[in-house]
Amino acid sequence: MSVTQADIDSAATTLSTVIRRTPMIASRVLSERIGCEVWLKCENLQRTGSFKPRGAYNRISRLSDEERARGVVAASAGNHAQGVAWSASSLGIASRVYMPRGAALPKIAATKAYGAEVILEGSTVDEALVSARAFADETGAVLIHPFDHPHIVAGQATVGLEILEQMPDVDAIVVPLGGGGLLAGIAAAVKARRPDVTVVGVQAAQAAAWPQSLADGHPVAAASMNTMADGIAVARPGDVPFAHISELVDSVVTVSEESLSTALLLMLERAKLIVEPAGAAAVAAVTAGAVDLSGNVCVVVSGGNIDPLLLSHVTTHGLTAAGRFLTVTATVSDRPGGLIALLELLRDLGASVVDVVHSRVADDLYLDEVQVTVSVETRGPEHQRELRRSLSDAGFLRD
Template sequence: MLLTSADIEKATAELSGVIRRTPVIASRVLSERSGADVWLKCENLQRTGSFKPRGAYLRISRLSADERARGVVAASAGNHAQGVAWSATELGTTARVYMPTGASLPKIAATKAYGAEVVLAGETVDDALVEAQRYADRTGAVLIHPFDHLDIVAGQATVGTEILEQMPDVTTIVVPLGGGGLLAGVAAAVRASRPDVRVIGVQAAQAAAWPTSLAATRPVPAASMNTMADGIAVARPGDVPFEHVTEYVDEVVTVSEEELSTALLLMLERAKMVVEPAGAAGVAAAVGGTLDLSGKVCVVLSGGNIDPLLLRHVTTHGLTAAGRFLTFTATVSDRPGGLLALLELLRDQGASVIDIVHSRVADDLYLGEVQVTVSVETRGPDHQHDVRRALSEAGFLRG
């Protein structure tokens, strides 16, 4: 079940001219924060906004004429859905895609726009995958699995091939990890020609099936999943990727929700890159102190498909985690000038007010008092500490 060098070379040739050769760009901010020479492999700039068309197109292109005539079916939270929809249209077959009921509306709309029929089913990708398999069994449509097939892994392996060509002196490659198709492919490509290169997978801590699975030496479903990184929220590693990861990958680590949101914000502000939470997992590990990095490092940005509403939420989450956004509840006098005193203190502390909400009905208020919930922009954790201390000393904070 392991890919060979010949398999990867063949996949590279078949995808040539179809899949974009995405750029690798240097990142000064990641280099400064990690202590290594960090570069970004921008698969967020790939067709459909993620690496997924590599494997999807290769898989569908290798179907027989009879199989293509029956159409294809897939399950995905969004990126694989778009990859399959685009590939099926390009190759002249029909696609039906099952997506979780909570899937991002822009991802649903994009999947339809690429030509697929979309059916919402279940709460997770795994639930949708069950429905997709039932449809395949019932109709004869070919299931295009998001990660658990050799052709899928071979397609994703071309990311690794490109990195080695673009960065011949790379020492470490950091890859987001969900079902494992991308990590397995990159690791297989690297081990085939550069076994000295370190390959690391990064999973969201709140959807982390891989650490338990690797310890058990078999795929084990995650006990629970609750992460903003829907693109890598997979309950059980795939059998085909698992064999490659256990054979070729040096390390698998996890990152927190705070680290994911901070990394996404960092990409927006400093790299000018729109990256979804799953796509920023490698960045989170690189700058969050999770990894000990040195030499020349390539971090894969696996996707950039994010709902604008989620982007706003995650950005706020990231600002809070980075000490840039502070919300507190203060008690002020209900007389004229009471609120002014609070605002003047915030001004003197250099905190920029974003929003204020008044309440005169809180349980612990005395007559003549009003409670205000204030959101301010701060410069970091130290500045937040100074602001809180000033508020306490002035009597605005209780308890």
């Protein structure tokens, strides 16, 4: 079950001609925020848009001729699906991927385009994995697990090798954490060569199985999962990753949905990188101050496959969390000029109106009043506080 340094070196050789060496980009905005030198390891620029092909290709390339003839099967919400589809097609092997019925349409389309047969099954990745296991049992197809296999972990470990080569003076590495394959691989590769490097895993607080699992000393399934970061929404940590993470990783922290959306917005605005919520988890931990860091820090950006519709929703969520978007419900006079007075006040305060909803139906309205819900663009939290004070002083907001 353990991943050896020989396994990692072998994976690096296998992947050297097929996997991109993703760039390491300095982030001035993150460096200024936390007082350290921060660099981004951009696995969102990897083939298929995430780190997943590293493990998938390493695993599939080691199948016997007999196993290759039976084909492979996997379950995924999107990134592992694409990694398996691309890897199998590159090696001339048939693949089937089970995806949750709610998987993002662009990820489904991309998986098909890479050559896999896609079956929509269940409402979660765990339910899709049950179907994938059943198919493997019935047909003999080889199940390519997204994280719980030594070859998968060894493949993901090559990210760690690249970090050490690109940033030899690294003091800390912060990594998104779902099932654990990426974090376990990076920790195994880095700690063997630089045991002094701090390695931190980051989970979404609303899908966090690892803190309890580490406390109990064995994998424990999360009681519930409700996060925008579907790429790291894994109910139960893998046994293979757990063995390495429990021994090698210095700490695991969690981040809120607001921190995830704010981090995604920050990457879009300041780093000019399109990142999915799961891929932004490590950035979220740094910006939210969830981990104490010093020296030279590498933040792994693990993926960039995001549905444009979700990107729109998350951007709005991030703008709100960052104090750049405000929605208030005001009470105005139901007489000519009532709405104008509200809008003129917002104009004078420098708020740009995005949307207005006008309603005469509310429990606490008098006969000559209407309720107006207005959404405005703001300059930040202080500007929002100024707006609320002024609206309250003018009688538009009720306690």
